[in-house]
Amino acid sequence: MDPLNCDQQRVREVNAALRALPAGGEARIVHxxxxxxxxxxxxxxxxITVEGNAGxxxxxxxxxxxxxxxxIVVDGFVGWSVGENLMGGSIRVRGSASQSAGSSAHGxxxxxxxxASLRAGISLxxxxxxxxxxxxxxxxxxxxxxxxxxxxxxxxxxGDSIYEAVIYVGGSIASLGADARQEELTDDDVLVVKxxxxxxxxxxxxxxxxxxxxxxxxxxHFSSHHHGSY
Amino acid sequence: xxxxxxxxxxxxxxxxxxxxxxxLLKDPALEPELGSLVTPMIEALSDRGPDSSGIAxxxxxxxxxxxxxxxxxxxDRPVDWSAVCDAVVGRFRAVARxxxxxxxxxxxxxxxxxxxxxxxEQWPEVRTVATGRRVVVIKxxxxxxxxxxxxxxxxxxxxxxxxxxxxxxxxxxxxLHSHPFVPAPDLCVVHNGxxxxxxxxxxxxxxxxxRFDSDNDSEVxxxxxxxxxxxxxxxxxxxxxxxxxxxGFFTLVITTTEGMSVVRDAFACKPAVVAExxxxxxxxxxxxxxxxxxxxxxxxxxxxxxxxxxxWTH
Numbered sequence: 447m448d449p450l451n452c453d454q455q456r457v458r459e460v461n462a463a464l465r466a467l468p469a470g471g472e473a474r475i476v477h478x479x480x481x482x483x484x485x486x487x488x489x490x491x492x493x494i495t496v497e498g499n500a501g502x503x504x505x506x507x508x509x510x511x512x513x514x515x516x517x518i519v520v521d522g523f524v525g526w527s528v529g530e531n532l533m534g535g536s537i538r539v540r541g542s543a544s545q546s547a548g549s550s551a552h553g554x555x556x557x558x559x560x561x562a563s564l565r566a567g568i569s570l571x572x573x574x575x576x577x578x579x580x581x582x583x584x585x586x587x588x589x590x591x592x593x594x595x596x597x598x599x600x601x602x603x604x605g606d607s608i609y610e611a612v613i614y615v616g617g618s619i620a621s622l623g624a625d626a627r628q629e630e631l632t633d634d635d636v637l638v639v640k641x642x643x644x645x646x647x648x649x650x651x652x653x654x655x656x657x658x659x660x661x662x663x664x665x666x667h668f669s670s671h672h673h674g675s676y
Numbered sequence: 677x678x679x680x681x682x683x684x685x686x687x688x689x690x691x692x693x694x695x696x697x698x699x700l701l702k703d704p705a706l707e708p709e710l711g712s713l714v715t716p717m718i719e720a721l722s723d724r725g726p727d728s729s730g731i732a733x734x735x736x737x738x739x740x741x742x743x744x745x746x747x748x749x750x751x752d753r754p755v756d757w758s759a760v761c762d763a764v765v766g767r768f769r770a771v772a773r774x775x776x777x778x779x780x781x782x783x784x785x786x787x788x789x790x791x792x793x794x795x796x797e798q799w800p801e802v803r804t805v806a807t808g809r810r811v812v813v814i815k816x817x818x819x820x821x822x823x824x825x826x827x828x829x830x831x832x833x834x835x836x837x838x839x840x841x842x843x844x845x846x847x848x849x850x851x852l853h854s855h856p857f858v859p860a861p862d863l864c865v866v867h868n869g870x871x872x873x874x875x876x877x878x879x880x881x882x883x884x885x886x887r888f889d890s891d892n893d894s895e896v897x898x899x900x901x902x903x904x905x906x907x908x909x910x911x912x913x914x915x916x917x918x919x920x921x922x923x924g925f926f927t928l929v930i931t932t933t934e935g936m937s938v939v940r941d942a943f944a945c946k947p948a949v950v951a952e953x954x955x956x957x958x959x960x961x962x963x964x965x966x967x968x969x970x971x972x973x974x975x976x977x978x979x980x981x982x983x984x985x986x987x988w989t990h
Contacts, residue, residue: 479964479967480964480965480966482964499967501962501963501964502962523963523977525947525962525963544947544949544979545944545947563944564943564944564982582944583943583944
């Protein structure tokens with residue numbers, strides 16, 4: 447298949463061509479020039495390379511509930527909400543990601559080889575967001591389920607209002623958000639991070655030396671002591 | 677063209693999706709290309725703000741020394757701009773250029789007040805949207821790329837441009853509500869975002885004698901900035917007052933004859949991307965508005981951090 451050329455084709459045409467690929471198909475997208483919504487809504491396992499910088503929502507809504515889906519590599523940086531609402535498959539960003547990387551992802555893996563801006567993994571619902579570098583403020587905000595791995599430093603308000611998602615941080619934490627707490631790292635945690643490091647190739651992260659951040663569960667649990675307030 | 681809300685109905689001023697653009701040239705060799713570099717930036721962000729737009733261009737005065745004073749006129753009512761220009765040129769030492777929805781005058785600074793008074797008397801519907809030694813401002817309603825095309829923007833030169841594409845969500849789509857706001861000579865402010873407490877800040881500014889051209893929330897930030905700069909603050913200090921006094925979301929691009937500043941709110945709710953090379957500094961709401969710039973592949977591309985004031989001087 448000839449490369450899909452964003453200088454000659456509209457985003458809808460590019461996405462329609464991707465949608466028409468048989469499962470297992472491969473495609474290259476050239477000259478993306480920061481265009482939004484590239485390679486969104488693709489259910490089948492595909493191998494897609496984006497040769498340049500992409501805009502918002504790259505690969506969003508991709509994959510199926512069983513965790514399968516396209517594997518997308520971006521050889522550049524991406525704008526807001528890469529892999530938003532991802533269901534399966536993977537997205538690897540060779541550069542950095544702007545805000546809300548992997549927001550609301552139910553499954554699949556969003557990998558960022560550079561840094562991620564604010565609110566990475568916001569409202570995560572079961573997917574995995576792995577960042578090799580630093581994460582901006584409020585990573586994991588209201589994340590309900592899933593795993594966030596930050597190889598570098600985490601910004602302020604980490605895990606604010608987090609539910610049952612878990613965050614692992616290799617570097618420092620500027621501050622924890624409301625109801626987030628640092629927890630003991632168990633052998634199971636080390637195993638989870640070890641597998642993630644193997645999967646992502648982020649082998650500068652030492653699975654035995656990350657910090658685990660989870661929910662103190664004080665914000666979202668009802669308490670019979672407070673029944674008068676409800 | 678919208679002419680404003682029904683009489684007596686208060687307007688709110690917020691707008692949440694807009695495009696902001698700034699381009700400061702470091703390399704004088706690029707100056708003839710300013711308009712052709714900015715036009716694709718405006719086209720790329722037209723969808724963020726299809727209602728109206730404004731473009732400010734800064735350039736040096738050619739030849740005529742440093743007593744030139746530029747006056748940018750506009751109106752939301754139909755005006756015979758050629759007649760305005762003819763009248764000014766016939767009466768004063770001036771150069772005048774009619775535009776589809778305004779006119780640009782270059783007069784001597786000693787005559788500027790007299791020229792503006794004359795225009796206001798003859799054409800009361802005409803508003804001065806900018807004055808200064810370096811800046812001209814073009815505003816119009818309708819698709820921003822159409823406005824850029826209608827004035828032949830790609831042929832304009834200069835060393836600094838700031839532009840705005842507006843999607844009004846609460847206040848009227850008029851030329852006078854359009855950015856950039858120019859609250860003092862050569863000072864331009866464009867804003868993507870919304871302020872919530874702008875009415876009370878406006879009241880306090882008005883009580884100190886500050887006059888407003890519109891009920892737009894962004895104009896409040898612009899007037900506050902001008903007041904602080906007028907009282908001796910530098911640009912960074914003045915910008916900190918916006919963060920202190922106003923609640924809301926913003927990416928602001930602020931320009932003076934000296935250069936350009938960018939600042940985002942504490943939560944970075946509104947996007948901004950900067951690209952810098954040794955030839956230019958560009959800022960836009962989205963990277964796709966920068967993708968065409970020369971040697972963008974070699975540029976330092978980054979997002980401004982929340983509440984950090986970035987300033988580049990010419």
